Amino acid sequence: MSDDLAIILTAGLLGTAAGLLGPFLVLRRQVLLSDAVSHAVLPGIVIVFLLFGSRAPVPVIIGAAVFAVICVLGIEAIRNTGLVHSDAAIGLVFPTLFALGVLGVTEFAEGVHLDLDSTIYGEIAFTPFRTWEVFGVEVVRSLPLLGAVTALNVLLLALFWKEIKVTTFDPSFARVNGISPVVISRCILVAVAITAVTAFESVGAILVVTMLIVPAATSYLLTVRLLPMVLVSVGIGWISAMGGYSFAISMDASIGGSMGMVAAACFVLALLFAPRYGFVTRALVRARRRSAARKPAEAGT
Numbered sequence: 001m002s003d004d005l006a007i008i009l010t011a012g013l014l015g016t017a018a019g020l021l022g023p024f025l026v027l028r029r030q031v032l033l034s035d036a037v038s039h040a041v042l043p044g045i046v047i048v049f050l051l052f053g054s055r056a057p058v059p060v061i062i063g064a065a066v067f068a069v070i071c072v073l074g075i076e077a078i079r080n081t082g083l084v085h086s087d088a089a090i091g092l093v094f095p096t097l098f099a100l101g102v103l104g105v106t107e108f109a110e111g112v113h114l115d116l117d118s119t120i121y122g123e124i125a126f127t128p129f130r131t132w133e134v135f136g137v138e139v140v141r142s143l144p145l146l147g148a149v150t151a152l153n154v155l156l157l158a159l160f161w162k163e164i165k166v167t168t169f170d171p172s173f174a175r176v177n178g179i180s181p182v183v184i185s186r187c188i189l190v191a192v193a194i195t196a197v198t199a200f201e202s203v204g205a206i207l208v209v210t211m212l213i214v215p216a217a218t219s220y221l222l223t224v225r226l227l228p229m230v231l232v233s234v235g236i237g238w239i240s241a242m243g244g245y246s247f248a249i250s251m252d253a254s255i256g257g258s259m260g261m262v263a264a265a266c267f268v269l270a271l272l273f274a275p276r277y278g279f280v281t282r283a284l285v286r287a288r289r290r291s292a293a294r295k296p297a298e299a300g301t
Contacts, residue, residue, distance in 0.1 A: 003128040006140045008245050010127045010202055011259055013146035015211050015237020017195045020153040022216030023229045024188055027168050030086055033072065033189065034212040036094035037196045038205030040071035042101025050104070061145075061197055068193035071097055076186055124203045124256045142202035149198045156191055157230075160184065165226055207256045211237055214263040221267075221274040236266050 025031050041064035048063035071093055078089040130141045157164065163184050167174045171181040192212070199208045219232035244259030251258070272280045 004245070004249075006128045006143070007124055007255060008241055010140070010142040010146060011124060011207075011211075011241030011245070012238045013143065013150050014199050014203060014208065015215065015241050016234050017146060017150040017153050017199070018208065018211035019215050019234035019237040020150070020157055020230060021188065021192050021195060022212045023219060023226070023233050024164065024168055025192065025212060026216045026220050027226075028086075028185070028188075030090075030189070031213045031217075032087060032090050033075065033192060034196055034209045035205075036075070036090045037068045037071055037193050038200070038209060040094045040097035041065075041067050041197055041200070042098055043067050043104055044101075046101050046104035061201065064197045064200065065194055067097060068197045069190055072189035072193050073186060076182070076189060080182060124207065124259075127202055130202070142199075145198050146202065149195050153191055153195065156187065160187070164188065168226075203256060207260060210260040210263055211240070214260070214267055215240065218263075218267040218270045221270040221277050224276065236263065239266065 025033060044063035044065070044067035045060055048059045052059055074093040075086070075089045078084060078092060079086050084092070127142050128140055131138045132141050132144075133139070134144075163174070163179050166177070167179060167181040167184045174181050174184075196205070196208050196212070215233040215236035216229075218236050219229045223229045223232055240259045240263040243262040245255055247253065247262065248255040248258035270278065272278050275281060
């Protein structure tokens with residue numbers, strides 16, 4: 001497999017896994033959760049290193065995933081008290097966990113290189129060099145990892161589509177029909193945490209947050225139904241992956257940054273020209289209405 005194809009497939013699989021979940025974060029107003037997870041996993045990385053003295057990807061992912069799940073469950077538990085809103089709950093939990101991780105580094109691992117820059121910022125250009133040997137065949141490590149996460153997200157939506165849909169739009173109706181909005185919400189948040197943590201080591205937190213939020217926000221402007229919103233979000237993820245890589249190669253620029261900029265460009269275009277909500281579209285509609293209103297008046301004179 002060529003390096004170019006490995007990078008594009010990695011970004012595309014991330015766009016798919018994130019695009020399946022991102023619309024629900026947007027609709028549930030929990031988009032800051034992905035950024036919170038990117039900081040809350042630090043204690044898990046530190047603890048794995050202290051316990052096993054290892055920076056191998058699988059133990060690090062497991063340790064980070066544990067604290068990512070703790071983060072989302074903590075946020076959900078505080079939000080469900082009804083005493084604070086979702087954004088405040090996020091602001092309470094993730095700085096606490098991040099501070100815990102910083103204390104762990106300074107007290108027990110000072111001077112040790114934990115490769116935190118790669119975890120937070122990442123560099124998708126290095127993806128082809130991170131490989132596993134499977135039955136004598138060298139496989140790019142990010143592809144089976146992100147492929148498995150994508151399959152799990154597809155399975156989650158396929159099994160619980162009705163429950164996820166009704167709890168997203170009408171939690172009260174869901175409770176009346178015996179569907180627990182809390183349980184469904186936690187399932188989604190745990191899936192988001194696992195998706196984010198799995199992708200951190202391959203592409204970095206910044207691109208993960210971008211793929212979870214920007215395509216979903218763009219599709220929210222372009223569609224009015226849930227299934228098309230999810231599909232459009234996945235499509236924009238792939239457009240960002242392929243367009244961003246092409247732009248980065250032609251301009252000799254950062255690959256991850258270019259993918260993020262293509263995603264942002266898609267959002268700006270939707271913001272301007274979306275059929276229902278675009279600024280330009282609404283301006284044209286208002287202009288046509290004013291023109292239609294003037295014609296009868298001019299005819300009467």
